Amino acid sequence: MMRTILHSDANSFYASCEIARRPEIKNKPVSVGGSEEMRHGIILASNTEAKSYGVKTAMPLWQARKLCPNLTILPPDFKHYISVSRKLREMYDGLSPVVENFGLDECWIDLSSRDTTLKTGKEAALYLRERAKKELGITLSVGVSYNKVFAKLASDYKKPDATTLISEDNYKSIVWPLPASYMIFIGNKTRQKLNKYGIRTIGDVAKTPPECLKNWFGKLGYMHHANANGLDRSPVMKTGHEADVKSIGNSTTTPRDMRDLEDVRCVFTILAQSVSTRVREAYLKGKCVSISVRDTNLNISGAQKTLPRYTALCRDIIDSAMELFISKGFEKHLPLRSIGVKISSLVPYDAPEQLSMFSPVDTKIEALESAVFNIRKRYGIHAVQLGNILLKDDFLSINPKEEHTVHTLPFFNG
Numbered sequence: 540m541m542r543t544i545l546h547s548d549a550n551s552f553y554a555s556c557e558i559a560r561r562p563e564i565k566n567k568p569v570s571v572g573g574s575e576e577m578r579h580g581i582i583l584a585s586n587t588e589a590k591s592y593g594v595k596t597a598m599p600l601w602q603a604r605k606l607c608p609n610l611t612i613l614p615p616d617f618k619h620y621i622s623v624s625r626k627l628r629e630m631y632d633g634l635s636p637v638v639e640n641f642g643l644d645e646c647w648i649d650l651s652s653r654d655t656t657l658k659t660g661k662e663a664a665l666y667l668r669e670r671a672k673k674e675l676g677i678t679l680s681v682g683v684s685y686n687k688v689f690a691k692l693a694s695d696y697k698k699p700d701a702t703t704l705i706s707e708d709n710y711k712s713i714v715w716p717l718p719a720s721y722m723i724f725i726g727n728k729t730r731q732k733l734n735k736y737g738i739r740t741i742g743d744v745a746k747t748p749p750e751c752l753k754n755w756f757g758k759l760g761y762m763h764h765a766n767a768n769g770l771d772r773s774p775v776m777k778t779g780h781e782a783d784v785k786s787i788g789n790s791t792t793t794p795r796d797m798r799d800l801e802d803v804r805c806v807f808t809i810l811a812q813s814v815s816t817r818v819r820e821a822y823l824k825g826k827c828v829s830i831s832v833r834d835t836n837l838n839i840s841g842a843q844k845t846l847p848r849y850t851a852l853c854r855d856i857i858d859s860a861m862e863l864f865i866s867k868g869f870e871k872h873l874p875l876r877s878i879g880v881k882i883s884s885l886v887p888y889d890a891p892e893q894l895s896m897f898s899p900v901d902t903k904i905e906a907l908e909s910a911v912f913n914i915r916k917r918y919g920i921h922a923v924q925l926g927n928i929l930l931k932d933d934f935l936s937i938n939p940k941e942e943h944t945v946h947t948l949p950f951f952n953g
Contacts, residue, residue, distance in 0.1 A: 540651065541656075541657075541707075542649065542686065543649075543655040543656060543657055543659070543685065544647055544648065544649050544650070544660075544683075544685065544686060544690045544775060545647065545648040545650065545663060545664055545681055545683055546645065546647050546648075546681065546682040546684075546687070546691040546693065546694040547627075547645065547646055547648065547667060547679050547680075547681050547694065548644060548645045548679065548680045548681070548682075548694040548695070548698075549627065549644040549677055549678075549679055550587075550677070550678045550679065550680055550698055550699035550700065551584050551585060551586045551587070551590075551699070552584060552620065552623075552643065552644035552677070553571040553583055553584035553615060553620055554569050554570060554584045554585055554586045554589070554613075555586065555676070555677040555678065556616075556620050556623050556677065557569065557571060557613045557616070558586060558676070559623075559677055560619075560676075566588065567588060567609070567611060568585070568586065568588040568589035568591075568592060568594070568607050568609060568610045568611065569585065569588070569589055569610070569611045569612075569613065570583075570584065570586075570589050570594055570603060570610055570611070570612050570613070571583045571584045571585075571613050571614070571615050572603070572612050572613075572614075572615075572906075573600055573612075573614070573903070573906070580599075580600050580903070580906070580907075581597050581598060581599055581600065581910060582594060582595065582597065582599075582603050582612075582910075583596065583615055583906055583909060583910045583913075584596060584910075585603075587699060589603075589607060589610055592606045592607035592610070593606045593607075594606055594607055594610065596910055596913060597910050597911070600612060615905075615906045615909075617905060617906075620643055621888075621889050623677070624643040624644065624889070625889060626674070626675060627646075627675070628640070628646070630667060630670055630671070631646060631648050631667070634648060634663055634666075634667070635648050635649055635650050635652065635653065636652070636777070637649040637652065637775050637777050638775070638777065639775045639776045639777065640821075640822035641691075641820060641822075642819060642820065642822070642912065642913070645691075645694075647687055647691070647775045648663075648775070649774070657683055657684070657685065657704055657706050660683040660704070661683050661702055661704050663683075664681035664682075664683050665702060667679055667681060668681060668700060668702065672700075678699045678700035679700070680694045680695070680697060680698045680699060680700065680701050680702075680703075681693075681694055681701075681702050681703075682694035682696065682702075682703050682704075682705065683702065683703070683704045684705040684706070684710075685706065685769075686769065686770075686771040686772070686773075687771055687773050687775065688722065688723055688771040689705040689710060689714065689769060689771070690705070691723050692705065692714060692722060692723070693705045696713070707769060710769050711742070714741050714769075715740060715741050715742030715745060715767075716740055716741075716742060717740060718730075718739065718741070719733050719738060719740060719741055719743065719744050719767075721741065722741050722744070722766060722767065723766075724759070724762070724763070724766070725744075725763065729756065729763075732755060732756075736751075736755070741767045742767070744763055744764065744767040745764065745767035745768045747764065749761055749764040749765075752764050785883055785885070786825075786881045786883035786885070787814055787818050787821065787823070787825070787881060787882055787883075787885070788810075788814055788829070788879060788880060788881020788882065789810045789813045789814055789817075789879060789880065789881070790810070790877060790878065790879025790880070791806065791810060791877060791878070791879070792876055792877040793875075793876070793877065793878075796835060796875060796876055797873065797874060797875040797878070798874045799873065800861075800864075800865075800870065803861070803873075803875065803878065804857070804861055807857055807860045807861060807864075807878065807880060808857050810878070810879065810880045811856035811857045811860065811880055812853050814853075814856055814880060814882055815851055815852065815912075816912060818882060818885075819851050819888070819912050822888045822889075823851065823885045824849040824850055824851040824885070824886060824887075824888050824890075825849060825850065825851070825882035825883055825885045825886075826846050826848070826849045826850070826883075826884040826886075827843055827844070827845050827882065827883045827884040828843065828844055828846065828859035828860060828863070828880065828881070828882055829843035829863075829880070829881050829882075829883065830842055830843070830860050830863050830864060830878065830879065830880050831878065831879040831880075832864070832869050832872055832877075832878050832879075833875065833877045833878070834872040834873075834874070834875055834876060835874055835875070835876050837876070840867075840869060840872060842864075842869075843863070844859055844863055845884070846859065849884075849890070851888065852904060852905065852908055853908055853911075854904055854908070856880060856882060860880045
């Protein structure tokens, strides 16, 4: 049976939420970022007017102001954004019982159980866009297709406030001319490798023998080939079911043995980036961090700690992993062949909790990591890297996120 899947993306979400409650700044260049008075921080989101001046996500505020002197910069209000996200989710739930969150501002909606066609899927997209404008004051770009990969690509195809339909009949004319990096799961590093072989468009990927892609990218090569040919079969995973997962983690055997604490911190950082990204993609947060280490004699040790509050922050995972490593005396096991980190005791990201006055949420770090998450969501895990990783270039080949992608598993399961 032909599926009907929507991918909804709230345009410039943080900025749109702020403009909706401040009508006086509508149609003016607006960004959400650090403190305007203190003149520090980066841009987290911008509206179309600000983007027309060249203002981009992750740009330092001073640079954004230089490009757009009349830019209005507002501090992030994540409680408000989560509230708006919940209201959007209620709209989506009214259309289908099968809705999968992809961060605060994006989600997939499976309408297949309602015997819809792509035509009625397009009508549903228009319905959502009109409701979002009328009730929340924000705009959506909605992709309609018969699989998740093309539905997401369709929502990215035309912005803002648009609907794009990609069908079995038109995908070659719409999708194949686009750069390969427009397809989900093809980040900057994969794009560079494809370009080395003269593969630049999604159509090029589709026409490349799958065995060649497999030789270059392992199992992911088969997935890229199938996705480019419109053969993605991954199901929309109802948000809430992810909480049944006990933990999310990554481990890796490094290209060379880890010899000192700086090596260990570098690899924990790489792993924590992947874990944090996957937790955010699943719209979860956790409270227990665990580590495992294996030395050159293949002896395995591990430890875990419970955090004072739930988190999805990469920094919290890195700090907890290093604290465990040092406090448990694992330095004596150096050199190490492999290490791992995971987070457990998972709950939905917007689950209420009693906050401790001794462990307040660092809103600046939350804002920064949200911006990094959004950049990596679009451009891949290597689009933004911390300095300590770049200094250890022999570990740069590690990409646990690409080897543990949440949405691709159903593809490999047939």
